[in-house]
Amino acid sequence: MSCPICSKDTVEKFRPFCSKRCADIDLGRWMTGAYALPSEDPVDDEELMEELEKTLGEIAANGKNDGGSKPH
Template sequence: MTCPICAKDSDPEYSPFCSRRCADVDLGRWLNGSYAIPAVAPEDLEEAAEELAKETRRPH
Protein backbone atom coordinates (compact mmCIF):
# COMPACT_ATOMS: atom_id res chain seq x y z
CA MET A 1 0.00 0.00 0.00
CA THR A 2 1.25 3.50 -0.74
CA CYS A 3 0.88 6.65 1.32
CA PRO A 4 -2.13 8.69 0.13
CA ILE A 5 -0.18 11.93 0.64
CA CYS A 6 3.20 11.29 -1.02
CA ALA A 7 2.83 7.83 -2.66
CA LYS A 8 5.83 6.30 -0.80
CA ASP A 9 5.44 2.85 0.75
CA SER A 10 3.35 3.05 3.91
CA ASP A 11 4.83 2.30 7.33
CA PRO A 12 2.80 -0.04 9.58
CA GLU A 13 3.39 2.33 12.50
CA TYR A 14 1.62 5.19 10.65
CA SER A 15 -0.65 3.15 8.36
CA PRO A 16 -1.90 4.11 5.83
CA PHE A 17 0.74 6.85 5.80
CA CYS A 18 4.51 6.55 5.42
CA SER A 19 5.42 8.87 8.29
CA ARG A 20 4.13 11.06 11.09
CA ARG A 21 4.59 14.05 8.78
CA CYS A 22 2.18 12.70 6.16
CA ALA A 23 -0.32 11.72 8.87
CA ASP A 24 -0.14 15.28 10.21
CA VAL A 25 -0.56 16.75 6.71
CA ASP A 26 -3.74 14.67 6.31
CA LEU A 27 -5.05 15.73 9.73
CA GLY A 28 -4.35 19.37 8.88
CA ARG A 29 -6.35 19.03 5.67
CA TRP A 30 -9.32 17.68 7.61
CA LEU A 31 -9.08 20.40 10.24
CA ASN A 32 -8.87 23.31 7.81
CA GLY A 33 -11.73 22.01 5.67
CA SER A 34 -9.78 20.91 2.60
CA TYR A 35 -11.68 17.64 2.75
CA ALA A 36 -15.44 17.83 2.87
CA ILE A 37 -18.36 15.48 2.70
CA PRO A 38 -20.85 16.51 0.00
CA ALA A 39 -24.02 18.11 1.33
CA VAL A 40 -27.52 17.09 0.35
CA ALA A 41 -29.46 19.17 -2.13
CA PRO A 42 -30.91 22.47 -0.81
CA GLU A 43 -34.45 21.24 -1.53
CA ASP A 44 -33.88 18.37 0.87
CA LEU A 45 -32.63 20.79 3.52
CA GLU A 46 -35.70 22.99 3.13
CA GLU A 47 -37.95 19.94 3.48
CA ALA A 48 -36.08 18.84 6.58
CA ALA A 49 -36.36 22.33 8.09
CA GLU A 50 -40.11 22.36 7.46
CA GLU A 51 -40.50 18.93 9.09
CA LEU A 52 -38.47 20.06 12.08
CA ALA A 53 -40.60 23.19 12.41
CA LYS A 54 -43.75 21.04 12.37
CA GLU A 55 -42.31 18.76 15.06
CA THR A 56 -41.46 21.67 17.36
CA ARG A 57 -44.98 23.11 17.08
CA ARG A 58 -46.69 19.84 18.08
CA PRO A 59 -47.52 19.46 21.78
CA HIS A 60 -45.70 16.55 23.41
Protein backbone atom coordinates in the same frame (compact mmCIF):
# COMPACT_ATOMS: atom_id res chain seq x y z
CA MET B 1 -0.07 -0.02 -0.23
CA SER B 2 1.23 3.48 -0.84
CA CYS B 3 0.88 6.62 1.24
CA PRO B 4 -2.08 8.73 0.06
CA ILE B 5 -0.05 11.92 0.60
CA CYS B 6 3.35 11.22 -1.00
CA SER B 7 2.91 7.75 -2.58
CA LYS B 8 5.85 6.19 -0.69
CA ASP B 9 5.44 2.74 0.86
CA THR B 10 3.45 2.80 4.10
CA VAL B 11 4.95 2.12 7.50
CA GLU B 12 2.88 -0.06 9.85
CA LYS B 13 3.14 2.41 12.73
CA PHE B 14 1.59 5.24 10.65
CA ARG B 15 -0.58 3.20 8.31
CA PRO B 16 -2.02 4.15 5.83
CA PHE B 17 0.72 6.81 5.77
CA CYS B 18 4.49 6.49 5.45
CA SER B 19 5.36 8.83 8.33
CA LYS B 20 4.03 11.04 11.09
CA ARG B 21 4.61 14.02 8.78
CA CYS B 22 2.21 12.67 6.13
CA ALA B 23 -0.33 11.71 8.80
CA ASP B 24 -0.14 15.25 10.19
CA ILE B 25 -0.55 16.76 6.71
CA ASP B 26 -3.70 14.69 6.23
CA LEU B 27 -5.07 15.69 9.65
CA GLY B 28 -4.37 19.34 8.87
CA ARG B 29 -6.29 19.06 5.63
CA TRP B 30 -9.34 17.70 7.47
CA MET B 31 -9.11 20.38 10.17
CA THR B 32 -8.84 23.29 7.71
CA GLY B 33 -11.71 22.04 5.56
CA ALA B 34 -9.58 21.07 2.56
CA TYR B 35 -11.40 17.75 2.60
CA ALA B 36 -15.16 18.00 2.63
CA LEU B 37 -17.95 15.49 2.37
CA PRO B 38 -20.81 16.39 0.04
CA SER B 39 -23.93 17.57 1.80
CA GLU B 40 -27.48 18.41 0.88
CA ASP B 41 -27.88 20.61 3.95
CA PRO B 42 -29.18 24.11 3.26
CA VAL B 43 -26.40 26.69 3.00
CA ASP B 44 -28.57 29.72 3.68
CA ASP B 45 -29.83 30.34 7.23
CA GLU B 46 -33.31 31.24 5.98
CA GLU B 47 -33.47 28.05 3.92
CA LEU B 48 -32.35 26.08 6.98
CA MET B 49 -35.11 27.61 9.10
CA GLU B 50 -37.72 26.85 6.40
CA GLU B 51 -36.59 23.20 6.28
CA LEU B 52 -36.68 22.97 10.09
CA GLU B 53 -40.17 24.47 10.28
CA LYS B 54 -41.39 22.13 7.53
CA THR B 55 -39.96 19.08 9.33
CA LEU B 56 -41.40 20.13 12.69
CA GLY B 57 -44.78 20.72 11.05
CA GLU B 58 -44.72 17.23 9.53
CA ILE B 59 -43.81 15.71 12.89
CA ALA B 60 -46.67 17.57 14.59
CA ALA B 61 -49.13 16.56 11.85
CA ASN B 62 -48.16 12.91 12.17
CA GLY B 63 -48.30 12.92 15.98
CA LYS B 64 -44.71 11.71 16.31
CA ASN B 65 -42.84 12.27 19.53
CA ASP B 66 -39.13 12.25 18.74
CA GLY B 67 -38.15 14.64 21.50
CA GLY B 68 -36.91 11.94 23.84
CA SER B 69 -39.61 12.36 26.47
CA LYS B 70 -42.37 9.89 27.14
CA PRO B 71 -45.91 10.91 26.22
CA HIS B 72 -48.31 11.18 29.18
